[in-house]
Amino acid sequence: MTKIRECANCGYRTFYKKRHCMECGSQQWDKQESGIGELLAITSVHVSPKGVRKPNRLGLAKFEGANLVAQIGKDLNVGDNVKIDNGNTLREEDDGTQVGAQFVPAGD
Ligand SMILES: [Zn+2]
Incomplete structure (x- = not known):
């Protein structure tokens, strides 16, 4: 589960x-479970890097106090409740980007 x-x-x-908090500059971070989010928007990207599906359906979801863009793992609609399924492929790059996270229905 992505935190x-x-x-x-x-x-x-x-x-x-992030190294520093965007609001106060603190360098102390706690990690919380992401829980259930609401899918706010969906788009399809038709030009994607080698090894990434085409079209690549992406969603923007709002969780408690934080938004995330991730691939859409199943048919979902705006307004659906989702959770993050990272499978075994999630990795975090040095620049903070996350690769491999997918939104799936929260009921699964
Ligand atoms: Zn802060």
């Missing part, structure tokens, strides 16, 4: 690894 990073000082939340 939300929460600033230990001010409570700012993000999924993406």
